[in-house]
Amino acid sequence: MIHRFAALCICVVLTFVSSSAIAKPPNFLVIMVDDLGYSDLGCYGSEIDTPNLDSLAMNGLRFTQFYNTARCWPSRAALLTGYYAQQVRRDAFPGLPEGKRGDRPEWARLLPEVLSQAGYRSYHSGKWHLDGKPIETGFHRSYLLRDQGRFFNPHVHWLDDERLPAIKKGTSYYGTTVIADHAVRCLQEHAGSQSEKPFFHYLAFTAPHFPLHALPQDIAKYKDRYHQGWDKVREERWQRxxxxxxxxxxLSAVEEEIGPPYHFPDHLKILGDGEVNRPVPWDSLTPEQKKFQADKMALHAAMIDRVDQEIGRVLKQLKKMKAFEETLILFLSDNGASAEIMVRSDGHDPAATPGSADSYLCLGPGWSTVCNTPFRRHKTWTHEGGCATPFIAHWPNVIKDKGSLRKTPAHIIDIAPTLIELAKTERFKEWKGKPVPVPPGKSLTSLFQQDAAAHDRTLWWSHEANHAIRKGDWKAVVSGDDAEWELYNLETDRTETSNIASANPDKLDELKQEWTSLRDKFYRIATGK
Structure with a gap:
């Protein structure tokens, strides 16, 4: 009886703290990075210096089972709508040929338009990768960097939906810094003329997506750090x-036969003998390959370090305008680290300094395997390495058990309903007289107070020929049109090391049938049929 009474008191206190702390709708800062792996931050086991993000984690929450769609543009659609990308025609999947990056249905409004009902001002800085443009879809200010292949001299970028001139090589422009510059300016303007209103800022860095372009001073910091090789770095991350x-x-075994998801043999020739398109043992590499590969990881680390530095400037501005305590900050990645190897945009000059504008390097599967430690596979795959990444929530006014972990599974589709609930508004339930489909996302607000005791949630994935479904702790996953489905119990095997499909055929059939049922449901939603 005493224990039950104590538990009841705790619940009452938590409810009181929660309701009183969020009486005023908070500001929202959602920070998304591109191609960052599960263990790429210091607070998730990395050797890369990320003090600002580590501080957010130590004074907020880290989610250990947070998911995305395993690819960039579907994740961005899910973030800003609260739907699976297939539901809003932002990714192709079986039975919906027009789905490949197609236009959203008219009823699938983006977050800024919904939040405007509660008086929010919305700002966007960085990558977009959606249909339409930011201002025309509800943002008040925007700097859109569309040119993914040039961090130093982008050809395609917009300010408030107006195209800007191309940047020439040799200037001081660097994409990560310019994106943060715009975010700081928006916050300064908001503090100066819109301070009575709450804000939503979507800060979408293009780093550390390839090409591996980094500033010289950041590269110098890591130039000798990775000569020990990917085998040792992966083991060190796992221990942390x-x-x-x-x-x-x-720890999942290294899949030496798994290389880039797309094969470009001509590109490998351009990159030279130092490139390696399989995660083979480090000791099997030649001295030339070891140097080439170590240099690439130094560039990846430098790009992440710079992102953290620029986030620090944004946080400093929040503190300066006295908005830090009342701002919910969420940090996430759009997918896992990438095993891709290719040459695009201005091409690759083998004589150029690695990381400069004249180089075009990609992380590749050796280091991507490290960045996704302890999981299997990479971006585009729906194994954990492709779709499970860091998620940090920081909100001083509400989160009291600072530095805690949240082990309840969550998904990028949950961000929109979380912000909508905290803004004390509602999604559009009708559009032009017709009912709007109920989104699948769930608010995370209760998890800001305490972890869930149990979960039986169903999550769904499909990208290219990679499909998966998770129901409770059971996950079925397949890679390839002709491949066999695999089955894992993530409670005991989070790293998907032991396929138990043959021992549990009924459970596998159940999950496959539910995956197909959801696919058919999403097709009907996307097409209106």
Whole structure:
């Protein structure tokens, strides 16, 4: 009886703290990065210096089972709508040929338009990768950097939906810094003329997506750090992950036969003998390959370090305008680290300094395997390495158990309903007289107070020939049109090391049938049929 009474008191206190702390709708700062792996931040086990994000984590929450769609543009659609990308025609999947990056249905409004009902001002800085443009879809200010292949001299970028001139090589322009510059300016303007209104700022860095372009001073910091090789770095990250309590499982085996998802043999010739398109043992590499590969990881680390530095400037502005305490900050990645190897845009000059505008390098599967530690596979795959990434929530006014972990599974489709609930508004339930489909996302607000005791949630994935479904702790996943589905229990095997499909055929059939049922449901929603 005493224990039950104590538990009841705790619940009452938590409810009081929660309701009183969020009486005023908070500001929202949602920070998304591109191609960042599960263990690429210091607070998730990395050796890369990320003090600003680490501070947010230590004074907020880290989610250990947060998911995305395993690819960039579907994740961005899910973030800003609260729907699976297939529901809003932003990714192709079986039975919907027009779905490949197609236009959203008219009823699928973006977050800024919904939040405007509650008086929010909305700002966008960085990558877009959606149909339409930011201002025309509800944002009040925007700097859109569309040119993914040039961090130093983009050809395609917009300010408030007006195209800007191309940047020439040799200037001081660097995409990550310019994106943060715009975010700081928007916050300054908001503090100066719109301070009575809450804001939503969508800060979408293009880094650390390839090409691996980094500033010289950041590269110098890491130039000697990765000569020990990817085998040792991966093991070191795994030890830190275990010490932090992020994942309790066995470290997944390196899949040496898994290379880039797309094969460009001509591009490999351009890159030269130093490039390696498989995660083979480090000791099997030649001295030339070891140097080439170590240099690439130094560039990846430098790009992440710079993102953290620029986030620090944005946080400093929030503190200066006395908005830091009342701003919910969410940090996430659009997918896992990438195993891709290719040459685009201005091409690659083998004589150019690695990381400069005249170089075009990609991380590749050796280091991507490290960045996605402890999981299997990479971006585009729906195994954990492709779709499970860091998620940090920081909100001083509400989150009291600072530095805690949240092990309840969550998904990028949950961000929109979270912000909508906290803004004390509602999504559009009708559009032009017709009912709007109920979105699948769930608000995360209760998790800001305490972890869920149990979960039986169903999550769904489909990208290219990679499909998956998770129901409770059971996950079925397949890679390839002719491949066999695999089955895992993530409670005991989060790293998907032991395929138990043959021992549990009924469970596998159940999950496959539910995956197909949801696919058919999403087709009907996307097409209106």
């Amino acid at each position: 992950i275990k010490e932090m309590g992020l994942v309790s499982a066995d």
